[in-house]
Structures are given as C-alpha cells and as structure tokens.
Amino acid sequence: MIKPGSLQKGDRVAVIAPAGPPDEEQLLEGISVLENMGLEVVIGRHVYEMNEDLAVVDQKRLEDLHQAFSDPAIRGIFCANGGFGTARIAPGIDYERIKRNPKIFWGYSDITYLLNAIQNFTDLVTFHGPMVSSDMNDEQRTAETESTFHPLFTGESQTYDSNGSPLVTLAHGRGEGRLAGGNLTLLTNGLGTPYQVYTNGAILLIEEVAEPAFRINLMLTHLKQAGVFDEVEGVVIGNFQVEPDEYAKIKRVLKDFFACAPFPVVENFPIGHCQPNYGVPLGVNAKLTTSPPRLVIDSGVM
Known part of the structure; x- marks a missing residue:
C-alpha cells in the first residue's frame, strides 16, 4: 500500500463534500479546528451547492475531488460530512490522477464507498475518520475526537x-x-x-x-x-x-x-x-x- 505524506503546521488542506452539502455554520466551526492545528484550509468550490439534476451534482462533486488531488499545494483532503450518492461518482473518478498525486483522503459513512474505491484502483491508504462539519462542529466535537488527527502529523501508530x-x-x-x-x-x-x-x-x-x-x-x-x-x-x-x-x-x-x-x-x-x-x-x-x-x-x- 502507498502511504501519503504526513502533515506539518502550515500545510494546506482541502475540504470537499462528495456526499452532500454541509451546514455552513457547522462547517466553519470544524474548519476553525483544523486551522487551530496549524493548517491552511481551502474549501471546495461546490461544497455548498445543491441541484436536483443528479448528473450536474455528480459532475460538481467530481470536479472538487479532482481539483483537490491535482493541486500540488494540497497535502490532505477532508470530507465535510456524509449523506448519499458517492457510489454514483465512483466510476467517474480519475484514479490515475490520484495515483500520481497520493495524499491523505479522510471521511466515513457514505464516504466508505470512496475509501474502498480509491484503495482498489490506486493502492493508496485512506482514512476512516470524523468529518469536518458533522463531527468537528462546536456542539458535537470532543477533545478525544480532535486528538485523533494528531497521528497525521506525528506518524505514530x-x-x-x-x-x-x-x-x-x-x-x-x-x-x-x-x-x-x-x-x-x-x-x-x-x-x-x-x-x-x-x-x-x-x-x-x-x-x-x-x-x-x-x-x-x-x-x-x-x-x-x-x-x-x-x-x-x-x-x-x-x-x-x-x-x-x-x-x-x-x-x-x-x-x-x-x-x-x-x-x-x-x-x-x-x-x-x-x-x-x-x-x-x-x-x-x-x-x-x-x-x-x-x-x-x-x-x-x-
């Protein structure tokens, strides 16, 4: 398996929403937690967008995913929340692009489909972990949940x-x-x-x-x-x-x-x-x- 590089303070990371749009206030609260870890956070262009046309939705989600993996300045990609629909976009992912640009990809719930899809086609280690909006907002977040990001910096088991x-x-x-x-x-x-x-x-x-x-x-x-x-x-x-x-x-x-x-x-x-x-x-x-x-x-x- 291919392990992505660890994070350091000052690194830029992306937040995307491949399973559905997050609550804006909760997302900003979660982003503040990442920023307090010393990370610079970039929000995907289509994170908040909703559209009844599934084909349009899927294309926008893929665009944010591909952009985050393509940008050499991005060191990690964190999903905002779960939802539904990641199975629809799995066939459209450019797995060769991901393989050329291995980096941290983190989420769970509906994101499970992407965690396994990416592994199957790229051999990249992926991460089942708390998401920025649904888990890291001020109401839900615990100190233990916040601490689970630390091994991404330290590389510890x-x-x-x-x-x-x-x-x-x-x-x-x-x-x-x-x-x-x-x-x-x-x-x-x-x-x-x-x-x-x-x-x-x-x-x-x-x-x-x-x-x-x-x-x-x-x-x-x-x-x-x-x-x-x-x-x-x-x-x-x-x-x-x-x-x-x-x-x-x-x-x-x-x-x-x-x-x-x-x-x-x-x-x-x-x-x-x-x-x-x-x-x-x-x-x-x-x-x-x-x-x-x-x-x-x-x-x-x-």
Missing part, C-alpha cells in the same frame, strides 16, 4: 484498548492483517462491483447508524453468503448509534452471528457515528487480540 472504551470480546483469538471496511450499508452495497471491500487476510471494521437489528442481521448475512468472512483475520465492531433498546437487540444479533467465529471479534470501539469518533487508516497492518482486547494499527502516513 495507534492503540485502542479498554482504557478508552470498555471493549467486549465476542470471539477469542489473535489476528493480524491490513485494516479494511467501514460503514456496513456501504460495504454491503458495494458487493459485486469493482469498488467492493476486499477482506482476504484483513481485519474487517464495521460500523453503522440508525439501522434496526433485523437490518444489521440481514446485512451481516449478505456479507457472509458473499464470502466476506471466509478469509478475514478478525472483526472490529464500531458504533451503531441507535436507541438503547434497539442496541440491546443488535448486541444479541452480533453475539449469535459471531458465536462460532474462527477469528477474533471485538465490539464497542469508539469508531463511527459517535463521540468520541476515532480516525483509523485503512490498508495498513493491524493486530487484534482478545486477552485483553486490543487493536494496534500501524501509521497511515510516511
């Missing part, structure tokens, strides 16, 4: 254990492989396309938001029947962001589904639609253990 969140083991063991995955709905939707997640020898990360237990069960079953779990080395389960009663049902689904897994499965990582929301590099080596539960991830930058 990351370790997650029960010191930060009480991790729960669903299946014991040890696994090592590249970290892959993202939002469960997007992973499922990508199956059978050139943009699907590849899990052979991988530690698979899954997270979701506002989906009932029966839908989680359906999507996990879909992944299983498509062979996604046949050769994984482990599963990391992030946040599901549902009401407590529904989460109790989801926990039963997860417990039953992974009860006989021949690989380690650990849940309750603070990754996904939650606060704190920790960012992780996809495509780098990771080690998952269960005694005690711990995830160690190599640096995502050079």
